[in-house]
Amino acid sequence: MNAMISTATPSTAYNFAYLDEQTKRMIRRAILKAIAIPGYQVPFASREMPMPYGWGTGGVQVTAAILGANDRLKVIDQGADDTTNAVSIRKFFEKTSGVATTTLTADATIIQTRHRIPEKELTETQVLVYQVPIPEPLRFLEPRETETRVMHALEDYGLMHVKLYEDIATHGHIATTYAYPVKVEGRYVMDPSPTPKFDNPKMDDCAALQLFGAGREKRIYAVPPHTSVVSLDFEDHPFEATKFDHACALCAATHTYLDEVITDDAGGRMFVCSDTDHCEERRAEGHRGDLLGEAPAAIAGSAA
């Protein structure tokens, strides 16, 4: 896909960015509270959105509440700009707000993401909006919401380590690879949404504001710029970000998060950057992976 910046004409049938102004104010209040208490899950009156739960209704509401006419929006789904979820949410905001959209990470002021943090370092002029399915990191250990809230209030987080203990006892190492629990600013334990743990170090001391919206669970939480985000671990089993044995087959990057792509039914596979924009940028700079030129256009995009 070509990097692009486009401007669309908004449909006049909708209020700017779909939500009515009162709803946006309500969400902004929740966001402000979330920023004031980093990592704390603020309840909010999540609205029905014209898309099913699980498609990013929380992220969409947060984006709608902070979007301004001069913003440039980028939407990614597992790092890619051209997958269904990303395309439909980008179109949704083109139609309802008419703001400019982009696929270039550096050009965007708001980046709504499903499960990845862009490879390019974010700046203080940017906001990263996460779509969160289950905001409660303790949920699978403690099913009662009343109890998990008390546990957060009392900083009663021993249970979180029980999960990591269980991982090591079963697999010999901490086998949690996504939704890896973090402690924010030394206080609240937070689920960083199902981002791969590869991205956890990027959340720490990040220059951009990070907002998390969970539509179904009706929670908003935030990590303000330059806030400490520490992945939980044991002294003798320290946190380790995922490492890959391969370089990207298209741009030869060795420092990025890779997707495994099956290319045929005879065991053929390739590893490519999950962040499509970053990969295209590197190829434009002249980096060449092993399979560049051979890979199907559906994977490599037109920049191949």
Place this chain on the structure above:
Amino acid sequence: MTGQPLLTAESVTKFYGSRLGCRDIGFELYAGEVLAVVGESGSGKSTLLKLLSGQLEPSGGRVLYRMRDDVTRDILTLTEAERRFLFRTDWGFVHQHAELGLRMGVSAGANVGERLMAVGWRHYGRIRDEAETWLERVEIDATRIDDRPTAYSGGMRQRLQIARNLVTSPRLVFMDEPTGGLDVSVQARLLDLMRGLVADLGLAAIVVTHDLAVARLLSHRILVMKDGRAIETGLTDQVLDDPREPYTQLLVSSILQP
């Protein structure tokens, strides 16, 4: 048994609406002492245990506990955070049904290690070593450390629950019918184990039971309850050998002699 009592109950009373839970219960429990609370079903034993452990608010009276720093506090005035801290360090609670006291979804090792992690242990190897030690102490084969309690027998679950409670060396353990629902030979083994642990660790314990044999084996003192009141207290052997109250006589004489 030196100095101040560990736990003091002062005319503890509980009404459920107009119905009586228990009334005017008072006693002192010293460190290392085991008190058995006996009585038939509905006599207010479990209510008393919940009141003493701060899980239920009394309608009257108070419960005092001497904390590790030797300051005696009314447990009702503790904050929720302090109460929880007490519950995962200085207190243990052994439920009749082990499923209530265990996390059935995680391994035995994690069950024992949970309290340690809750008080700040962050070294996997040490947590696991400690869990292994405790499993052995309660006579569970250390090779079963990674099994879930669902794969354990009833007796093993009960022993696991005890290990989970004792791992932070509490000074006081509440037990609610710890041998209920176990068959006789398993009961005997569990009692033997508990008696050994209580003596080794110098634990104080309050054991609620309807089984006088359990009281005889484990406890130093006994408190007999009927209709929400303590009708007789004293040294266990004394009360069981020479019961004063007609009701206690009835209880003692209703033990089946094989």
